[in-house]
Amino acid sequence: MFESVSTKLNDIFFKLGKSGTLNEKDIEKVLRDIRIALLEADVGFKVVKHITENIKEKSSSVELKSSVSPSQIILKITLEALTSALGSKVSELQLKSESIPVILLVGLNGSGKTTTTAKLALHLKNDGYAPILVAADIHRLAAVEQLNILGDSLGIKVYSPKQGNSAGQVVNDGLKYAAENDATCILIDTAGRFQIDDELMKELKEIYDIANPVETLLVLDSMAGQDAVNVAEKFANDIGFTGIILTKVVGDARGGAALSVVY
Ligand SMILES: Nc1nc2c(ncn2[C@@H]2O[C@H](COP(=O)(O)OP(=O)(O)OP(=O)(O)O)[C@@H](O)[C@H]2O)c(=O)[nH]1
Ligand SMILES: [Mg+2]
Missing domain, CATH: 3.40.50.300 (P-loop containing nucleotide triphosphate hydrolases)
Structure with missing residues (x-):
């Protein structure tokens, strides 16, 4: 399920993992790749914007350049942004009713x-x-x-x-x-x-x-x-x-x- 977007994101992070350190330009490129992968997966424009802005904001608050494994950090931030966009609340069917629901x-x-x-x-x-x-x-x-x-x-x-x-x-x-x-x-x-x-x-x-x-x-x-x-x-x-x-x-x-x- 959702193999295409998953594969694309995997590729992005695989390439990133090999790059070692990251500069501003690298981060911009990662964000652009993520944006394209999501848009190609037919995720709504507004949702994509929300997700990538979320990743950008969180990335800027951590010291990626001096980190040992920046790609791991971006991966974690991206996962969090995707999970939060999906929503983590599980809501059950509400079948309470005075008459038959x-x-x-x-x-x-x-x-x-x-x-x-x-x-x-x-x-x-x-x-x-x-x-x-x-x-x-x-x-x-x-x-x-x-x-x-x-x-x-x-x-x-x-x-x-x-x-x-x-x-x-x-x-x-x-x-x-x-x-x-x-x-x-x-x-x-x-x-x-x-x-x-x-x-x-x-x-x-x-x-x-x-x-x-x-x-x-x-x-x-x-x-x-x-x-x-x-x-x-x-x-x-x-x-x-x-x-x-x-x-x-x-x-x-x-x-x-x-x-x-x-x-
Ligand atoms: N693969 C797959 N096929 C599904 C799924 N749900 C429905 N289908 C198929 O999609 C076709 C239409 O499903 P229906 O349940 O008849 O759809 P409907 O909304 O009731 O259709 P109408 O009554 O004509 O408006 C059928 O061939 C189903 O077998 C699903 O979750 N997965
Ligand atoms: Mg029907």
Whole structure:
């Protein structure tokens, strides 16, 4: 995962390790190389700026020139800057609710909502919950079937929409079905769009108001790179979300969405 950026950063520090002492120019060059490696990995411009400024600031406060192994120090500083950019806080799903907690999954077409709904349900089932899935993608018949197949294979019940019902009605009925079937959490799979449009947002808002979710998770395809950031901004403004799930990270050669660099 994220091999490309990891390899590039490794190369930078490998070369640096051989150089022994470091002058201002060397440090500038290292910073430039790190900047390029991160930008090529599709890390956002602002994030790259933040990271490299952080490295620069910390580097200037240590005596690199007289140090025995300056490359080791820069490596340590870079690692700290990357870790702090990623954030070190682990936040669990918040499933405390007076009624059965609802998790709503939203996102663009093909981002992995349906697959993630099933994966998350299995995770919760293994954690001792009794999840029920609601197939609220009324636009694609195959989506309902897809969720049913996944639910069946995991031994998790799925509420399927009745023909002609709106997404809001489906969610309403799905919540009732979940209560009747002793669910302890509900996961709602929603329809995607090729791009965000008013119709999608209207439907999602309707679902949101009925479901009153404790968690709204935005599912993003990590291959989308910087586009993912734009999508997140739009969703944040329109319906808001409490968390992001990045899918397809294994296949991501650049991996700019997350900076988990392995040294
Ligand atoms: N490699 C990989 N493939 C994934 C992952 N998540 C989803 N997929 C694949 O991506 C494709 C789309 O996934 P779905 O879960 O159907 O995506 P969706 O967001 O529900 O799509 P729509 O309902 O059409 O909007 C499927 O072929 C999945 O098998 C993942 O984490 N890794
Ligand atoms: Mg789907």
